Amino acid sequence: METGVEEAEASRPLPIARIVAPRSVAVVGASDDVGKFGGRVIHYLLKHGFPGLILPINPNRATIRGLPAYPRVSAAPAPPDVAILAVPAASLEAQIADCAAAGVGACIVITGKLAEAGPEGAALQDRVLAIARGAGMRLVGPNCLGIFNPVDRAMLSSSLALEEEGYAPGGIGMVSQSGALMGTLLSFGRHHGARFSRCVSVGNQADLALEDFLAFLVEDPATRAIGLYIEGLKDPPRFRALLQGARAAGKPVFIVKAGRSEAGAQAARSHTASLAGAFPAFEAICRDAGAVVMEDPQTLVLACDAAIRLPPWPAPGLGLAPIASSGGSTVTFADMMPGAGLRLAQMSDATRAALARWMPETHVALPVDTGSFHEGTSGDGLSDCIRAFMADPDVGAVVVPMTTQPDMAGRTSLFPPLARDGGKPLLYLMTAGAVGDASRDVMRAADFPFFDRMSDALAVARALDAAAAGRAVRIAPVRPECAGPSPALPRGSLTEGEAKRLLAAYGIPVTREASAPTADEAAAAARRIGFPVVLKGVSRAVVHKSDLGLVRLNLRDEAALRTAFAEVAAALECAAQGASEGCVVQEMARGEAELFLGATQDSQFGPMVLAGAGGVLVEFLQDVAMAPAPLSLSGARAMIEGLRVAPLLRGLRGRPPADIDAAADALMRLSWLAADLGPRLAELDVNPLILRAAGQGAIAVDARATLTEEVTT
Amino acid sequence: METGVEEAEASRPLPIARIVAPRSVAVVGASDDVGKFGGRVIHYLLKHGFPGLILPINPNRATIRGLPAYPRVSAAPAPPDVAILAVPAASLEAQIADCAAAGVGACIVITGKLAEAGPEGAALQDRVLAIARGAGMRLVGPNCLGIFNPVDRAMLSSSLALEEEGYAPGGIGMVSQSGALMGTLLSFGRHHGARFSRCVSVGNQADLALEDFLAFLVEDPATRAIGLYIEGLKDPPRFRALLQGARAAGKPVFIVKAGRSEAGAQAARSHTASLAGAFPAFEAICRDAGAVVMEDPQTLVLACDAAIRLPPWPAPGLGLAPIASSGGSTVTFADMMPGAGLRLAQMSDATRAALARWMPETHVALPVDTGSFHEGTSGDGLSDCIRAFMADPDVGAVVVPMTTQPDMAGRTSLFPPLARDGGKPLLYLMTAGAVGDASRDVMRAADFPFFDRMSDALAVARALDAAAAGRAVRIAPVRPECAGPSPALPRGSLTEGEAKRLLAAYGIPVTREASAPTADEAAAAARRIGFPVVLKGVSRAVVHKSDLGLVRLNLRDEAALRTAFAEVAAALECAAQGASEGCVVQEMARGEAELFLGATQDSQFGPMVLAGAGGVLVEFLQDVAMAPAPLSLSGARAMIEGLRVAPLLRGLRGRPPADIDAAADALMRLSWLAADLGPRLAELDVNPLILRAAGQGAIAVDARATLTEEVTT
Incomplete structure (x- = not known):
């Protein structure tokens, strides 16, 4: 009954804001025993001070935890906004039906062994979804760990992370396709003083999906930075639009995507197919929309927190200024920076002069070892030097890798005001064990982030730099002159001549x-x-x-x-x-350098272009950039200039620089070709594009392409 | 008076074993005030139960901490084995002279502002050293944080790390050129339950150097793994021999070397000079001697600990088996593995069969999500699967990335016996915050390592794999037929023809x-x-x-x-x-591929050879391997096969494989050339060496070399 479903949905769609902050919650399978899922859910609601109405559901008890209990949801005096179900899979269908009949707004289904467990579970999940859809009732999950909303003290979850005391509200919004991982990250973040707004474990996403909660977080006033753990998207174009929305709202988005390494494992059949695996396209889309893709879920949380509680990293590509009283810690930190994609700042003359007031001229260098300060000056000197770095235009962030020293906690209290006044991030590293706990407490009390690991601080610095790049103004792609339309072409593999005619139609020079x-x-x-x-x-x-x-x-x-x-x-x-x-x-074309250019069709995100090292190098150097088509000229140029082979293009050892402008123009034109042909173009390679000396152009020497259908002009 | 010094040294050299475990200790500048260096030293001696005689030295007090005090060391009833000096630089010389006169065996000089602070301090350090040498008294430091010896309860240090309670004795020996960093690492390690044997902060190494304490640790029965933080070596050949000694003694050595990033910063003048910076040679020497160079001092400690408290990683190159109840945590861990140089294991049929007993066939894959186990079987199933992985020949280690879940602590207690019985490392990851502390306590009680970070576990897995490679049998280099001697050659830059005659004399084919x-x-x-x-x-x-x-x-x-x-x-x-x-x-030589081969003279370690991507690639691909000369043929082959361009040599896309054997032979011969010429050969490049198809040889097409002096036959 398609029409009936539509009507029911229209009459009772509980908005996500109410699911996240319900006024009343039924706990199906409620128990006094915190060893049981339902016992924990009710325990955590009470423990964390849920301000709304709690309805324990249990056919065998009159009261639970002192609250009146009901045999089923439909027996409660009024339908709750949300019912939380942590019942065995066998009884799920009946309980969902009861909730639907009772008029529950949304069910959070913690119950597992559904679609993730095999065909039988998938069939059950479909039946449950059909019941909910039929009644216009929303579902979170199944196989999820629920919702965690410290802003409204609505902890709708059985996660053991709720054993922690006092999750104060904050600005980090999270959506996760792994509930256990999310719970772990909440507890991990809490150790660091990170605070959350709303965190949602979406489980199997039978009904409400990651994209739905992302849309909520983008609009949510309490949420200032967003962390996502993604296994797979349900609606890639909507996801992309939501990232763009978050960017427009000034909310940085940090993402860990599972399955990154699958891309590497894919068999290398033909160039583009092997380079255009799902993860590179995902990452390209995120970068294009200003979101930051990270590797490690733990540093994801720390990056979200740093983006909220620290002043912003001013602009992409700036350097770091490590300063501390231990030469050993600052030097090893600096040594780890290149591997993390970071560099030391280049000190300005003013910064050098400031340092020279406190230490011998011979010691004025980054990283700064305050152990070389003139005797008796290290407290003031440290503050003064940090102020100088904060004012230095090449400094993205100051890093203070503390080691065990007298009065660590007292010294620690210097830093939060210095960061606030300086207006740049200060990454405070406390690498000791228990002996550093007093310093950590100082930072918690000052509402200031700290890091326990050099590697954490490096990953966060990298993410803040990438977030700054994400904020940077983008030039919108504008169609160039003489770009298209395509000539008529047959379906299937094109000959080199046909592929080149297609390129030529978009203004790309060919031999x-x-x-x-x-x-x-x-x-x-x-x-x-x-x-x-x-x-x-x-x-x-x-x-x-x-x-x-x-x-x-x-x-x-x-x-x-x-x-x-x-x-x-x-x-x-x-x-x-x-x-x-x-x-x-x-x-016979000759030139100074060669590149590979490619176009492909990503199954999730549509037309993409690639640029990489040319010739045989593309096969084994993983030196390929990808971006969604179409591209602006500056976007195309940035792709090429970001390649590892870029120094070769700029002219090594006094060789003439290659015509990067011409290569960027060709890539930009290829991106319009890919955008125009859309899914009709399965893949197109230009390999090589030969770059002549600067000002003398670039030319496609070999090309191949595959069309999924005939193109008629 | 050179002779006098020699005599005094001969008559009173206190062995390092006695410096590390003295029977009596004088504390110069002792105080009741733990805010002062000397106050902390005596406090920590008492707090950690030093069993020997403590002599507080203070001219103004009769007793300190209830112990009889003396105005100067020479006024004590008998000279102590060790005096610890934490006095201002201005009074250091007089105090050292008094210790020397009194007959002290060794002084641990915590006092700073000496050679590290500039010429004035360097002169003072020289005078202090001369006094000590004149009396045959040893010095540790100056500018050090002393010695930390839990085995003998001799904590001869002012490090705040000694605020921690109860450092139980263990097997990790450390030598560090940064005292503050070492103190931090002791506290960091203690959090993880890591235990230390003797740790020495060597400071400015005026007398006793890192190499001296390394020699002690190699022989020390209490020390089972060695961690080094190195800024610069005093005696590189001895250091190399000591690493070989540690290897022979079965003691893995893990090293963090400061200044790694300098190598990258060196201007690229000519190929070899830019590739042969100090760090690559250092790393090559360490690898050759079986030591493991790491990046991060925090993971250095965890690697030392894992090498002691876990069963050994069986053989280099094996894979990891992540298994846990959270798909999110195992998948993200697996995704981070390739970036850390690690891979998933390839399950054997027996392992697959074991997994299939507990989960649907469709879910049998690495990483293992025990969430897909048949209902009610996860405890037994987890143990059974781990046993299967332990028995699987391709598994180097099992990784358990725990997330928040019911009965975490109970589940945690399963793992130590599984690792012990399985005889392979089990890396237990507890990534949550405080909610994981009960599990951490379980592991501390079981004397089993745990990790707080995915990144830590990855770095340690990599280090254990490298340590396994370090243990592997090495084939000793044997001089091949027709290798040398060199023809007569002039000093300075050789012509291509001269360089090729030199190559030909060592049996390397040239055009x-x-x-x-x-x-x-x-x-x-x-x-x-x-x-x-x-x-x-x-x-x-x-x-x-x-x-x-x-x-x-x-x-x-x-x-x-x-x-x-x-x-x-x-x-x-x-x-x-x-x-x-x-x-x-x-x-005109043609072939399937080309390599760069080089020889250079490292200022610390002597003759080295290099192999890398040939042609213009060597300039910007950092794809160069280095090793000390001479090399065995298998060593040369391993260098070439470890290059990133190696897949190109093996034959891509059905091209014939290149003659890697011939290239390895040329590299091995070049290593003998470098070893024979020694410091007379400043550098030699073969670029390219053209590799013909397998079995058809390799040929040096271009070569250049620079000699520091004339070679006469």
């Missing part, structure tokens, strides 16, 4: 070529094009021509060309398996 | 070549060698020939050669700056 059915025609074509030339054997059946002897480069004269023609024609006969398209003669 | 003063002679040489040929202009003044138009490849006939000769001769005239050596004609 001149002429087909050459005979040696005489090849010679004539070569005379027109001008020696030296390239001879290629063409077949739709061959992907890697050079491996099969079908490419002969640098043919300098007619004799060489005729010899090569005989050889290539023979090889083509052999390799083409009846799909020979004959030989072509091409212009 | 045939002939000098060609005129175009006619070039043509005659080319006919002898056979077309195609290479023409090069030679000058001692030119390092990078191809940048200046002095190299012409692939000249196919005499006409092409003559044209090229005219151009190259003109370019040479221009570039050679009067140092022209004329043109040479060379065989």
Whole structure:
């Protein structure tokens, strides 16, 4: 009854804000025994001071924890906003039906062994969902750990993390596809003084999904930074739009995505397919929308917290200024920075002068060892130097890696005001064990973050830098002149010539070529094009021509060309398996460097472009950048300049720099090609794009493409 | 009075074992006030139960902490084994002189502002050292934090780390050039239940150096693993020998070396100089001797502890088996593994069968989510699966990333016996905050390591794998046939021809070549060698020939050669700056791949060889391996096979594999060349060495070298 469902949904959709902060909660399976799921749920509601009405549901008890109990939800005096179900899978369907009948707004289903356990569980989950949909009742879960909302003291969860005392409200909003991981992170964050707004474990997302709660957090006034643990998306385009919304709202988003390493494990079939695995596209979309993808869930929480409780990292690409009284700790911290993608700041003259007031000129350098301060000055000197770093335009953040020392706690109290006044992050590291606890307590009391690990502080600094890049202004892509439309092209693998015609239609320079059915025609074509030339054997059946002897480069004269023609024609006969398209003669392009450009269609996010090291390097150097299409010229240029091979393009050892502008223009045009063809373009590779010296252009020398359907103009 | 000093040293050298475990200790500057250095030293001696005689030294007090005090050390009834001095720099010289006169065995000098503070302090340090040397008295420090010896309850330090209660004795020996960092690590380690044997802060190493204490720890029966924090070595060859000694003694050594990032910062002048910075050579020496160089001092301590308290990682290169009840935590852990240089294990059929007893066949995969176990079986199932992994030949260690869950502490107690019985490391991760403390206490009580961070467990797994590689049997280098001696060669930069004669003398194949003063002679040489040929202009003044138009490849006939000769001769005239050596004609070598091979002289460790990606790649890919010369053939092969470009050598996309054996032979021979020439060879590059298809050899196509002195045969 499709219509009935629609009506019911329209009549009773409890908004997410009410699910997260319900006025009344039924606990199905409530118990006095905190060893049971339902016992813990009611215990935690009480323990954390839930201000609304609690309805324990238990057919065998008149009261639970002193509250009147009811045999079923439908027996309660009024339907609650939310029912929490932690019942065995076998009784779930009946309980959900009762909730639906009673008029419950939403069920939080902690019960597991549903879709995640196999086909039987999936069928049960479908039946449960159908009951809920039929009644317009929302579901969180199943197989979730519920909702954690310190802002409204609504701890709707059985997570053991709620054993901790006093989760004070704060600004970190989280959505997690792993409940156990989320609970762990709450407890981990609490150790550091991090505070949360609303955290939701979404479980199997039968009804409400991560995207729904993300949408809520983007709008939620209590939430100032968002942390996501994602296994897979239900609605990728909506997810992308929500990240853009968070960016517009000034809320940084930090994400850990499970399955990163799967991308690496995918068999390398053809270039683009092996490089365009799900994770790289996901990461590209997040970067494009200003969100920060991290590796480690623990540092994810610390990054969210730092983004809220520390002043902002001013701009992307700035350096760090480590300063402490232990040379050993500052130097080892500085040594770990390059591996984390971070660098030391370049001190300004003013900063150098400030340091020179406190220490011998010979010791003025980063990292700063305050042990070299003139005797008796280290307290004032430390503050003064930190103020100088805070004012230094190349400093992104100051790092203080404390080691055991006299009056650690007293020294610690210096830092929060210095960070506040300086207006930049100060990353305070307390790497000792219990002997550092007094210092940690000072920071908790000052509402200031601290780090226990050098590696944590490094990961957070990297994330804050990336968040600054995420905030930076983006130039909107604008279609260039002479970009499209595509010529008519057949379905399937294109020949090199067809692929190049497609490129040329978007204004991407390609090598001149002429087909050459005979040696005489090849010679004539070569005379027109001008020696030296390239001879290629063409077949739709061959992907890697050079491996099969079908490419002969640098043919300098007619004799060489005729010899090569005989050889290539023979090889083509052999390799083409009846799909020979004959030989072509091409212009021999030379340049300073080469790149690989690619376009592909991500199954979740649509058209994407890639740029990477050219030639055979693309196969084993993992030096590929990806971005959603279309791109602005500056976006294309940033992709290329971020490659590890970029120094090669800029001209090594006095060689002329390559024409990066022309390469960026070609990539930008390729991005419009990919955007226009959309899912009709399965993949397109330009390998190599040869870059001539700066100002002299770039040219596509080889190209291949696959279309999923015919393109008609 | 050189002789007098020698005599005094001979008559009174207190052995390090007695310095580390003295029978009597004088505390100069002793005080009742624990706010003062000397007050803390005496407080910590008493607090940690020093069993020997304590002599407080203070001119103004009759007793301190209830012990009889003396105005100076020489006034004590008998000279103590050790005096600890935490006096101002101004009074240090007089106090040292008094200790020397009194017959003290060794002084631990905590006092700072000596050599590390500038020339004035350095002069004072020299005078203090001269006094000590003159009396045969040993010095630890100055500018150190002393010695920490829980085995003998001798805590001879003012480190605040001694505020912690009860450092039980254990097997970790440490030597650190940073006292504050060491104190921090002791406290950090204690949190994890790690236990130490003897830890020494060596400070400025005026007399006793890191190498001296390392020698002691290698022999010390209480020490089972060694951690070193190194800023710079005093005696590199002895250090190397001591690492080899530790390896022979079965004691793993883990090292953090400060200044790693300097290597990256060095300006890239010529290849070898930029690649052969101090850190890479240090790391190569350590790896060769079986020691493990790490980045992070915190994980250094955890690695030492894991090496002692866990069963050994069986063999290098094995995989990890993550298993836990949270899919989120096991998957994110697995995702972080490749970045840490680790991989998942490949399950054996027996392991798969064991897992299939507890979970649906469809879920049998690594990482294991015990949430997918059949209902009601997770306790037994977890143990059973861990047993299966322990027995699996591809498993190096089992990892259990716990998240918040019911009965965490009870579950935790399962693991120590499983690790003991299984005989492999089990890395137990408790990532929650305070809610995990009961589990941490279970592990402390069971004397079993735990980790608070995924990143810590990853770094330790990597270190244990590296330690297993360090234990592996090494094949001793044996000089091959036809290796040397060197021909007579001049001092300074060699020409390509000279460098190649040197290579040829060690049996490394080089391209045939002939000098060609005129175009006619070039043509005659080319006919002898056979077309195609290479023409090069030679000058001692030119390092990078191809940048200046002095190299012409692939000249196919005499006409092409003559044209090229005219151009190259003109370019040479221009570039050679009067140092022209004329043109040479060379065989044109072709192959499947190319490598860079190099030899250099490390200022600390002597002759080293390098191998890396060939051609222009060596400039910006940091894909270079280094090892001390000479090398065995298997050592040379391992270097090449460990390169990131190795997949290219093995044959990508059906290309024939390159002759890695021949490249390894060339590298091994180059290592003997480097070892024979020793410091006379400043550097030698072979770039490229062209590798033909497997079985067809490798050939040095270009080479350059610099000698610091003339070589005569």
